[in-house]
Every structure is written in structure tokens, then in C-alpha cells.
Amino acid sequence: MGPIDFPLLWSYFGLMAVLSLFGLHRYALVYLYYRHRRRKLGPPTERFETLPGITVQLPIYNERFVARDLLDAVCALRYPRHLLQVQVLDDSTDETRTILECAVREKQALGEPVEYVRRPTREGFKAGALQTGLETALGELIAVLDADFAPEPDFLERLVHYFADPSVGMVQARWSYRNRNGSVLTRLQGLLLDGHFVFEHGARSRSGRFFNFNGTAGILRRSMIEDAGGWQHDTLTEDTDLSYRAQLRGWRFLYAQHVEAPSELPTDMAAFQVQQFRWAKGLVQTGLKLLPRILRSGQPAGVKLEALFHLTANVAYPLMLLMAVLVLPSMLVRHSALDGRLLWLDLPAFLLTFCSLSSFYTLAQSEVGRGGIHRHLHLIPLLVAAGIGLAINNTQAVVSAVSGVSTPFERTAKYSARPVKARAARKVYGRPGGWRLVANLVAACYFAACLVVTIAIRHWMGVPVVLLFLAGFSYATVLMLLQAPGKRVGTFRAADEATR
Numbered sequence: 001m002g003p004i005d006f007p008l009l010w011s012y013f014g015l016m017a018v019l020s021l022f023g024l025h026r027y028a029l030v031y032l033y034y035r036h037r038r039r040k041l042g043p044p045t046e047r048f049e050t051l052p053g054i055t056v057q058l059p060i061y062n063e064r065f066v067a068r069d070l071l072d073a074v075c076a077l078r079y080p081r082h083l084l085q086v087q088v089l090d091d092s093t094d095e096t097r098t099i100l101e102c103a104v105r106e107k108q109a110l111g112e113p114v115e116y117v118r119r120p121t122r123e124g125f126k127a128g129a130l131q132t133g134l135e136t137a138l139g140e141l142i143a144v145l146d147a148d149f150a151p152e153p154d155f156l157e158r159l160v161h162y163f164a165d166p167s168v169g170m171v172q173a174r175w176s177y178r179n180r181n182g183s184v185l186t187r188l189q190g191l192l193l194d195g196h197f198v199f200e201h202g203a204r205s206r207s208g209r210f211f212n213f214n215g216t217a218g219i220l221r222r223s224m225i226e227d228a229g230g231w232q233h234d235t236l237t238e239d240t241d242l243s244y245r246a247q248l249r250g251w252r253f254l255y256a257q258h259v260e261a262p263s264e265l266p267t268d269m270a271a272f273q274v275q276q277f278r279w280a281k282g283l284v285q286t287g288l289k290l291l292p293r294i295l296r297s298g299q300p301a302g303v304k305l306e307a308l309f310h311l312t313a314n315v316a317y318p319l320m321l322l323m324a325v326l327v328l329p330s331m332l333v334r335h336s337a338l339d340g341r342l343l344w345l346d347l348p349a350f351l352l353t354f355c356s357l358s359s360f361y362t363l364a365q366s367e368v369g370r371g372g373i374h375r376h377l378h379l380i381p382l383l384v385a386a387g388i389g390l391a392i393n394n395t396q397a398v399v400s401a402v403s404g405v406s407t408p409f410e411r412t413a414k415y416s417a418r419p420v421k422a423r424a425a426r427k428v429y430g431r432p433g434g435w436r437l438v439a440n441l442v443a444a445c446y447f448a449a450c451l452v453v454t455i456a457i458r459h460w461m462g463v464p465v466v467l468l469f470l471a472g473f474s475y476a477t478v479l480m481l482l483q484a485p486g487k488r489v490g491t492f493r494a495a496d497e498a499t500r
Contacts, residue, residue: 005333012330015323021315023356025309030204030360036206041256046164049435053158054219055085055139059129061122063147064096066264068103075112078157085138086114089129091122115134119219123231123482125409131231137222146216148264148414150178151472158259159219169224169251170243172201172215173259179267185479186265188386191271191379193265198257198364200493205255209449210247215239217261224251236409237288239281242292248297269479270433270461273393275412280314280394284401287311317394324391324443324469327462328450335457357384381468388472392439395430402431433480440480444473 056074060067074086086107097118104116108215118133126312130144142164144152155173162171174197180190204211215238228246234240235263247253266272294307305315308399358380362373370376400407453463 006304008326008333012323012326015319015326019268019316019319020321020352021307022313023352026199026356026360029199030363032203032207032209033199036203039206039257040202041205041254043290044161044164047161048164049482051080051083051160051305052141052163053085053139054079054141054143054160055087055133055137056132056145056156057087057089057133057137057144057223058145058147059091059126059133060096060100060147061091061411063092063414064099067096067100068145069150070147071100071103071107071114074145074425075107075110075114076153077151077155078153079160081111081113083139084113086112086138087133088114088116089133090116090118091125091129101138108309124231126411127231127233127238130238134222134225135230140222141219142222143219143226144216145261146263149216150262151217152260152262155259155261156219159256162254162256163219163221165252167250167252168221168254169246170213170218170220172211172213172474173255173261174198174201174255174257175214175217175263175427176260177265179264180462182265182267185269185272185386186267187379188383189265191210191365191376191383192386194368194370195364198367199360201255202257202367204306204310207255208300209303210244210294210310211253211255212237212240212243212310217263223249224249230333235282235285236278236407237286240283240311241286241289244286244294244311247288248293248299254286260471266412268483269389269476270483271412273390273436273476274410276390277393277397278410278412279409280317280397281401283311283314284398288401314394314398317391318361318398320388321391321395324447327469328446328453329456331450331457331459331462335459352353354380354384372445380476381471384468385472385475387471389440389476391472392443393436410447430469433484437477437480440473440476444470444477447473 056077058070059075060070065069071086071088073482077084088100088104090097094101095392101116103423104114107114115136117129117133117136122128123133141160143156159173162168175193177186177193180186201211203209224246224307225242228242228249228251231238232240232241243253266275291308291311295304297304299307352393358373358377361380361383363375365376366372447466450466451470456467
């Protein structure tokens with residue numbers, strides 16, 4: 001063996017071992033979820049005799065196609081009007097501003113308690129808008145709804161009474177998705193987010209671990225926000241940052257899995273990757289900011305360990321990308337220097353990842369009433385491929401966070417679930433793939449070469465692994481090419497159908 005062969009193999013298998021810990025962590029979350037099933041949040045045990053005031057905050061930036069729908073849904077909420085305040089926190093720089101000003105005047109003429117709030121600058125982005133609104137908020141409780149959400153009329157009624165317990169600082173509802181069956185991409189996102197809302201939130205909340213407010217579709221106690229230090233904008237996930245600061249202060253967070261808040265998923269790959277970049281970078285930033293404080297706190301070891309896994313979860317992406325780069329050289333070393341020994345080790349690692357993801361995401365579908373495990377197993381290979389397609393994007397997010405590079409808050413454009421609006425919105429808010437497209441194309445070419453080498457050396461057990469990497473980077477590349485601004489809507493579905 002050459003001088004770099006041993007270090008190369010140790011690096012490859014070391015990365016594989018570390019990544020397997022993240023797979024085992026998914027099993028641990030499923031275990032905690034079912035072990036503490038009796039702690040599932042039920043109806044409120046206490047109820048207000050006199051309802052508290054609620055301020056509903058609607059942070060909006062350039063959402064001309066969904067902003068009015070949001071306001072209509074909020075004004076349909078059932079709650080005493082003398083106890084309700086609706087703040088339209090508009091930072092828009094396009095015609096959304098005109099649409100909202102007109103809509104607010106219409107609602108005010110009908111007697112709705114709606115206010116239009118506009119700042120001179122976008123300082124602090126969403127966190128800055130929420131903090132500005134808090135200064136004039138009248139409610140004891142603050143509900144936050146993003147532009148793509150359309151809460152049911154009983155949304156406030158079903159959540160408000162949990163706050164009769166003065167220790168409760170936040171109640172989070174579960175997201176559902178109006179357009180989850182629009183394409184393969186939206187179905188995969190639905191799987192990913194259902195896993196998050198069922199097993200991550202469910203396991204953490206039931207077992208007494210910390211979990212986070214998701215930035216929308218939840219209600220927060222105003223005194224909790226203020227006690228924790230208010231909305232801060234030194235991370236891209238101001239919601240997670242506030243959540244950990246508040247729970248360190250002793251506030252209880254509740255997760256109402258039985259209350260759904262309909263929303264919209266990104267319909268194109270570029271928008272999906274922008275969203276994931278923001279979430280990945282924000283979590284790492286929050287970890288860098290708060291993990292030292294969490295680990296020094298008097299919290300139980302289980303709380304600290306889960307916070308560590310949660311806030312460092314995206315570190316798995318640069319590790320996966322590095323392991324991907326080493327796939328070909330590690331195969332060649334094992335083939336030539338070790339006469340094919342250890343080539344079989346790729347397959348168990350692949351199966352561990354596949355089985356971990358299968359159980360995590362298909363069981364989540366069963367928990368939200370979307371049918372048995374067998375109905376969703378065929379999507380797991382595509383789910384793994386989609387995760388691989390995020391590797392470059394999220395690696396850049398992690399590196400950017402660790403290096404302290406400042407990036408703006410890029411909101412995820414919403415296109416509306418209505419086809420006519422969606423077509424118009426793509427022309428306005430659609431974005432090219434940019435550097436993400438180029439990077440994924442290069443990675444796809446690399447794994448095409450890896451596949452040729454794998455077949456040439458007859459490493460048949462490595463073929464599924466290489467194929468998944470090739471599929472993941474190719475899927476991201478093809479969708480970003482076909483979904484570039486100006487493409488016909490039909491090509492969006494055609495690209496997804498081609499991957500079925």
C-alpha cells in the first residue's frame with residue numbers, strides 16, 4: 001500500500017462511522033416517541049375564564065400572490081374581535097405593498113382589527129419585523145403566520161387555552177401542505193417535514209427535551225419573548241435561537257400535533273435549496289451561539305445530548321460530501337492494494353442509512369394518518385437521492401456559518417396552490433440555479449465516472465451506493481435546468497415524472 005492509502009481508508013471508514021451515528025440518532029428519536037406515547041399532548045387541562053388578547057403577526061416580504069389569501073384566512077379566525085389584533089408587517093419592495101395596503105383598508109372598513117406596519121429599512125429581516133411589531137402589540141399572546149399559511153377558523157380557539165398554565169411559553173401546531181401531491185419534489189418535502197414534525201418534535205416534546213418554534217403556525221407568550229431577550233437577528237433561524245434561549249430560562253414549550261396549519265411547499269428545486277440553505281446555516285449559527293451555554297447549564301444530560309444532535313445535524317452534509325469524494329479512490333485502493341478485501345463494507349453502511357430513513361419517514365406517515373408503511377416505501381430511494389442533492393448546498397451553508405460569513409435572509413418564494421397564480425408567480429419570483437446548478441452538475445459527472453469504474457472493477461455491491469449519489473446530484477441538476485425562470489409549467493411536472 002502507498003503512503004496515502006492507509007490515511008485515505010481510515011478517513012473513508014471514519015466518515016462512514018460518524019455518519020452512522022446520525023442514522024442511529026433517528027432510531028433513538030423513534031424510540032423516544034413511542035416510549036413516551038402516554039405523554040402525547042391532549043386537550044388543555046385548564047381553560048381561561050376570561051380569554052387573553054392575541055396579536056397575530058404576519059411578516060411579509062414580496063409575496064404578491066399569496067398575501068391577500070393570508071389576510072383573508074386570518075380575518076376568518078374565530079376569536080372575539082375586541083381581543084384580537086392583526087399586524088401586517090410588510091417589508092415588501094414590489095407591488096405586494098400596494099396589494100396589502102388596499103386589502104388592509106378593505107378589512108378595516110369591515111371592522112376587522114387589522115393594522116398595516118411598515119419599517120423604513122429591512123434591518124434584521126424577519127426577526128427585525130417581528131421585534132418592531134412587538135413594540136406596538138397589544139396582545140398577551142403573539143401568533144405568527146408566514147405568507148403561505150391559511151389557518152383554519154378554529155386555529156386560535158384550539159391553542160389558546162394551553163396558555164392557562166402560566167409556565168407555557170409557546171405552543172406549536174403541525175404543518176400540513178396543500179400542494180404536497182403536486183409533484184415528486186413536493187411529495188418528498190412532505191415526507192421530510194412530516195418526519196420532523198412527528199418524530200423530532202414529538203419525541204423531544206414528549207420526553208422533556210428542548211424543541212423549537214418553527215417560525216410560523218404557533219403562538220408565543222409575549223412575556224416569554226421579552227424574558228428570553230426578544231427577537232434577535234444574528235442567526236438565520238431566529239425562531240430556533242429564541243426557542244433555546246427561552247427554554248434555558250425555564251419556559252415550557254408544547255407541541256400540538258393534532259392541530260394542523262395548512263401551508264405551501266416550494267415547488268422548484270432552486271427555491272427548495274435556498275430554503276434548506278437558510279435552515280441549515282441558521283441551525284449551525286444557533287449551535288455556535290448557544291451550545292456552550294446549553295452544555296454548561298444545569299439541564300439533564302439527555303437534554304444536552306439532544307440539543308447537540310439537533311443543532312449540529314447539518315454537519316452531516318459536509319461529512320457526507322467528503323465521503324462521497326472519497327468513494328472512488330477508496331474503491332480503487334481496496335481493489336488494487338487489498339485484492340478486493342473490504343469492498344463489501346459499503347453495502348452495510350448503505351443498508352443502515354436506507355433502513356434508518358425508511359423507518360423514520362414511513363412510520364411518520366402512519367402517525368399522521370396517511371396510510372401504512374408499505375404505501376410510502378417506494379419513495380425512500382428518491383428521498384435519499386434528494387438528501388444527497390442537498391449535500392453541496394448545505395455544505396456551503398455549514399461552511400458559511402462556521403467561517404462567520406454574513407449572508408442575507410433569502411425568503412422562500414411562494415407561488416400559491418392555484419395553478420393560474422402559480423404560473424404567473426414563477427415568472428416573477430422564479431430563480432436560476434446559479435452556482436448550485438454548476439456544482440451539482442460537476443458532482444453528477446464525477447459519479448457517472450465512478451459508476452463506470454465500479455462496473456469495470458466488478459464491485460457490484462458498490463453499485464447501489466454510487467447510483468444513489470449519481471441520482472441525487474443528477475435530480476437536482478435536471479430540475480434546476482428545467483425549472484429555470486421562463487420555462488413552461490408543464491416541464492416542471494415532466495421533470496418530476498421522469499424520476500418516478
